[in-house]
Amino acid sequence: MLFWSELKKTIAGIPYLLFVIVVVIALNSQGVLNFSNDKVIEPNPTANQNYGIKNEEIPELIMPAAIEALYAEFLENRYQTYPIGFVKYVKLNDDEQRKVAEIIAAITNIEIEKIYASQDSCSDRNDNAIVVGDNANIQPDGNGGFVISLESGIAEEVQKDLELSVRKDMSYSQFKELMQSVDDILGGGSNYAAESLIGYGHVPITYEEAVRRYELVKNRDRFTGGYARLFSDYAVAMTFSILPVFLAVIIAMKDKRAKMSELIYIRKISSAKIITMRFLAVLAAAMLPVIVLSYISNISIWNLYPEMKLDYLAPLKYDLGWILPSAMITAAVGICLTELTDTPIAVAVCALWWFIDVNLGMKSVSASCTLFRLAPRHNSGTKSYFRTQDYIDHFPKILANRLLFTGLSIVLVVGTIFIYEAKRKGKFLWKK
Amino acid sequence: MNNIIEIKNLNKFYGKKQALSDVTLSIKPGMFGLLGRNGAGKTTLMRTLAALLQKKSGSVTICGIPIENEKEIRKIIGYLPQEFSMYPSMNVMEAMDYLALLSGLNKQERRERIEVLLQKVNLTEHRKKKIRALSGGMKRRLGIAQALLNNPKVLIVDEPTAGLDPEERIRFRNLLSEVAEERIVILSTHIVGDIEATCENIAILDSGKVLYQGTVHNLLAxxxxxxxxxxxxxxxxxxxxxxxxxxxxxxxxxxxxxxxxxxxxxxxxxxxxxxxxxxxxxxxxxxxxxxxxxxxxxxx
Structure with a gap:
């Protein structure tokens, strides 16, 4: 009964309406509320189908692709990195550039002077392109104006002149070590880090693999599971790693704003019961719209697979298993910090945490589900619902992450109970 | 379990400032007036008795229960704080029902008790009115009703008549006197007229010290x-x-x-x-x- 009263208090009013609107807008903006145009097609050997590509750690593919990419960035002295999640273009000083040149030389056996000569040549051409405009294309834009674009591929031209190739006696482990040194010079977060090199191993997916993948989608995910997973991925990253804190703060501050704290402190009810019920009410209020939306999203594909066995509970499973722990941790942080400080500081704390976490995941949304990720990602764009095998492989990591945050939430709620009880007894008067 | 509040050498500090100094009082059933100027320590004493504040030293027992046993104290205490309010968007009935729920009353008990209390404080016809729409006097009467939800042995009422018009004040005093027939009611006020009209036993508090405890008659003498x-x-x-x-x-x-x-x-x-x-x-x-x-x- 108390639960219903607290739930009613939580959902009554404009803040909750705003919460629902933001959730709907955020998820709709990512196109996960309607998958009706995203059918998983059964591979057909006779049809001319493209099954996509995958990444594999094949040194013969990775080494030439990585050294070419490094050389291109060396020529322009503009290296793309994600040191703390945000994209950062690194420009090296002369000493550091020399070290990179030495590494390229060590990998390719090209003399360092030639590497520098090619860089000078490249910058000359760039200079010309900018100052003189020899390399600029000027095209009418059809609206009475012009589009000016610089000729691309300067670096590639130079590369062709230089004939880049990895030394035949270079082992993959040596190569990884040298590339890791480049990553160190760049300050970390580059594609040359040993664990990131796999990104250069592009392999086309074969028909047999496509069939296996389809069978997994069909038998393991029963089609609906993959879509529910993709929905959950966005729901966690865009909304549920931050928004429930607002509901928690509002309900925790409601007594104080209504000057009702003492009226409640004096009651017979235990602190454990009142805090637990409030926490559960916030969770229920937060989860209600997402459960509805997850079904709206999932229902959109149910008629795409006639006569197939679908898992109609898949949205609910992912809502509870994937999204709920995020809602729990943000609500728990909200309720705990608000009771501790009597201020809405939890909103700022969660916003900062969410901002850092989401940006940390930018480099690899495809499978960024390490233990401490607030919003674990498992998404490779619109075809994410195909990746059943990847999900199976990463499941232990995701499970550990979700269990950790669930446990942490419970610890915070227990902490809040102690804080609340202390306040009832007139402790924490230092705040006044 | 006796029906007396015993306070012995109670001391309370806010930082270095002493808010209560060796307060010793014995309060028996009926109306008890606590008189003192603003800042005399009345609210601190009331909140300490309601187990909302920690004492520094001394002992307090309420109907035989040590004040440290907050769980039991909460069962027998009713409290109307000085700054009384409720969730403004709730109506009278909803607010009462919510607080009754927190007081541990079941559905039937809540229904019966709320009905009796609203009748007692003359708010039955305003049961559907939002809290924000109540007048000051109605709010105070509702305050008494909520404080009586758990049928407490001790009712603590802190500055209840401040800001009320004369008619509401008289009505409120009468209500308190009625309520005090069955329990201890401690009325804290700086308005002497309230004490004069309702209390036989009083204490005067000044700068955290008890200057007087006794009957109104003896004080007049x-x-x-x-x-x-x-x-x-x-x-x-x-x-x-x-x-x-x-x-x-x-x-x-x-x-x-x-x-x-x-x-x-x-x-x-x-x-x-x-x-x-x-x-x-x-x-x-x-x-x-x-x-x-x-x-x-x-x-x-």
């Missing part, structure tokens, strides 16, 4: 023969203000009828029976309290 009235020309008023403690003035044309306190009597003045306001002022003065009279009565 202290001021007996010390209260006088005199009619003077307005011009004499500044001199009188300087020399005497004036507790009342009534202007009639150029003349002013002055009511004042003095221990030594005065010429051309007529002795009169003290009221509780006179006695209270006299007691404060006698105990060295710094009074700011300056011709104005500091108490309502």
């Amino acid at each position: 202290v001021a007996d023969g010390k209260v006088f009235t005199k009619t003077v020309d307005r011009k004499e008023l500044p001199t009188l203000k300087r020399d005497l403690m004036i507790t009342g003035m009534h202007t009639q044309g150029r003349d002013v009828s002055v009511r004042f306190l003095t221990e030594h009597g005065t010429s051309n003045a007529e002795a009169c029976a003290p009221n509780i306001e006179d006695a209270y002022m006299f007691y404060l003065k006698k105990n060295g309290a710094e009074l700011e009279v300056n011709g104005n009565v500091i108490l309502e």
Whole structure:
């Protein structure tokens, strides 16, 4: 009964309406509320189908692709990195550039002077392109104006002149070590880090693999599971790693704003019961719209697979298993910090945490589900619902992450109970 | 379980400031008035009795239960705080039901109890009214109703009549007297009239210390023969203000009828029976309290 009263208090009013609107807008903006145009097609050997590509750690593919990419960035002295999640273009000083040149030389056996000569040549051409405009294309834009674009591929031209190739006696482990040194010079977060090199191993997916993948989608995910997973991925990253804190703060501050704290402190009810019920009410209020939306999203594909066995509970499973722990941790942080400080500081704390976490995941949304990720990602764009095998492989990591945050939430709620009880007894008067 | 509140050598500090100093009181069933100026320590004492504040030292037992046993204390206490409010968007019924739920009442108990209490405080016809739409007097009456939800043995009411119009104040006092028939009601106020109208036993608190505990009758006896009235020309008023403690003035044309306190009597003045306001002022003065009279009565 108390639960219903607290739930009613939580959902009554404009803040909750705003919460629902933001959730709907955020998820709709990512196109996960309607998958009706995203059918998983059964591979057909006779049809001319493209099954996509995958990444594999094949040194013969990775080494030439990585050294070419490094050389291109060396020529322009503009290296793309994600040191703390945000994209950062690194420009090296002369000493550091020399070290990179030495590494390229060590990998390719090209003399360092030639590497520098090619860089000078490249910058000359760039200079010309900018100052003189020899390399600029000027095209009418059809609206009475012009589009000016610089000729691309300067670096590639130079590369062709230089004939880049990895030394035949270079082992993959040596190569990884040298590339890791480049990553160190760049300050970390580059594609040359040993664990990131796999990104250069592009392999086309074969028909047999496509069939296996389809069978997994069909038998393991029963089609609906993959879509529910993709929905959950966005729901966690865009909304549920931050928004429930607002509901928690509002309900925790409601007594104080209504000057009702003492009226409640004096009651017979235990602190454990009142805090637990409030926490559960916030969770229920937060989860209600997402459960509805997850079904709206999932229902959109149910008629795409006639006569197939679908898992109609898949949205609910992912809502509870994937999204709920995020809602729990943000609500728990909200309720705990608000009771501790009597201020809405939890909103700022969660916003900062969410901002850092989401940006940390930018480099690899495809499978960024390490233990401490607030919003674990498992998404490779619109075809994410195909990746059943990847999900199976990463499941232990995701499970550990979700269990950790669930446990942490419970610890915070227990902490809040102690804080609340202390306040009832007139402790924490230092705040006044 | 006895029905007495026993307070012995109670001390309470806010940082280095002592809010209660060796307070010792014994409170029996019925209305008990706690009188004192703003900042005298009344609210601190009330909140300590309601187990909302931690004491520094001393002992407090409420109906035999040590104050440290908050769980049991909460079962037998009703409390109307000085700044009383409820969720403004709830209506009277919803707010009462929510608090009754927190008081551990089941559905049937809640329905019956709320009905009785709303009737008692004359709010039955306003049961669907939003809290934000209630007048000050209605809110106070609702405050009493919520404090009685758990049928407490002890009702603590902190400055309940502040800001009420005379009619509401009288109605509220009567309500408190009615309620006090079955329990201890501690009424804290700086409005002497409230005490005079409702309490037989009182305590006067000043600067955290108990200056007086006893009956109203005994307090009045202290001021007996010390209260006088005199009619003077307005011009004499500044001199009188300087020399005497004036507790009342009534202007009639150029003349002013002055009511004042003095221990030594005065010429051309007529002795009169003290009221509780006179006695209270006299007691404060006698105990060295710094009074700011300056011709104005500091108490309502």
